[in-house]
Amino acid sequence: MLQPDEKKKFVREKFSAISPKYDLLNSLLSMQIDRYWRWKTTRLLQEFPAGQVLDLCAGTMPLSLELTRQAKQRLVLAVDFCEDMLRAGAKVLPDDDRKPRIFPVCGDGEEIPAPSDTFWGCTVAFGVRNLARTQQGLNEMHRILKPTGKLLILEFSRPTNLLVKPVYNFYLNKVLPTVAGMVSGDKEAYEYLASSIAAFYEPEELLSMMREAGFSHVERKSMTFGIVSIYVGVK
Numbered sequence: 445m446l447q448p449d450e451k452k453k454f455v456r457e458k459f460s461a462i463s464p465k466y467d468l469l470n471s472l473l474s475m476q477i478d479r480y481w482r483w484k485t486t487r488l489l490q491e492f493p494a495g496q497v498l499d500l501c502a503g504t505m506p507l508s509l510e511l512t513r514q515a516k517q518r519l520v521l522a523v524d525f526c527e528d529m530l531r532a533g534a535k536v537l538p539d540d541d542r543k544p545r546i547f548p549v550c551g552d553g554e555e556i557p558a559p560s561d562t563f564w565g566c567t568v569a570f571g572v573r574n575l576a577r578t579q580q581g582l583n584e585m586h587r588i589l590k591p592t593g594k595l596l597i598l599e600f601s602r603p604t605n606l607l608v609k610p611v612y613n614f615y616l617n618k619v620l621p622t623v624a625g626m627v628s629g630d631k632e633a634y635e636y637l638a639s640s641i642a643a644f645y646e647p648e649e650l651l652s653m654m655r656e657a658g659f660s661h662v663e664r665k666s667m668t669f670g671i672v673s674i675y676v677g678v679k
């Protein structure tokens with residue numbers, strides 16, 4: 445098992461290596477369902493159409509794009525510690541009204557480079573699982589939100605349905621690393637994806653860590669047979 449700083453280095457290097465192919469692989473491997481998951485997550489911030497949002501672990505910024513698509517006055521600070529992911533996303537940001545409202549910043553989610561009590565929303569799509577110190581990251585998400593601001597975490601979870609589970613595990617452990625390895629040239633990155641999903645907290649544990657960070661009205665919304673979940677918390 446990797447120590448936190450080793451995990452950080454490993455994760456940053458892996459995302460850097462796959463950054464040119466990340467968006468393509470995302471759509472291919474999820475059969476575009478990831479777009480629906482990000483749409484649904486963004487809908488949960490409807491009550492703050494004009495407030496600033498911090499999109500943590502923003503990567504190539506697909507969620508930042510959806511956040512600015514759904515609310516025409518919203519500004520998004522897109523934070524990620526892998527510069528190559530942000531650069532890959534910035535290169536293909538559509539040249540429309542969303543571009544000037546997305547601000548990519550290279551920074552660590554465990555020490556967010558933003559002042560306290562500033563954002564109405566904090567979103568993290570498929571990023572929390574990658575943090576080396578999850579509780580520290582959650583504490584930081586709480587710190588940067590304004591009181592009554594909302595945290596939305598979109599993350600993989602493990603399906604419990606007895607019919608879905610074996611099919612999903614076969615896809616995740618066998619099909620996905622092989623196909624993704626061929627396209628990205630880095631099979632290890634997608635073996636890490638499978639093992640990080642297997643090793644991640646149970647939903648109840650994550651909810652309790654969110655409470656520990658200070659969040660209230662904490663809940664989980666399960667989607668697509670429990671393959672992914674949206675975790676909601678209010679500061």
Ligand SMILES: C[S@@+](CC[C@H](N)C(=O)[O-])C[C@H]1O[C@@H](n2cnc3c(N)ncnc32)[C@H](O)[C@@H]1O
Pocket residue numbers: 455456459470500501502503504505506507523524525526529551552553554568569570571574575576
């Ligand atoms: C699976 S990608 C998700 C990207 C994007 N949010 C999406 O929806 O596709 C995870 C991202 O988390 C970033 N990440 C992991 N640990 C981080 C940390 N401690 N601080 C900031 N970003 C981090 C990685 O660099 C990577 O870009």
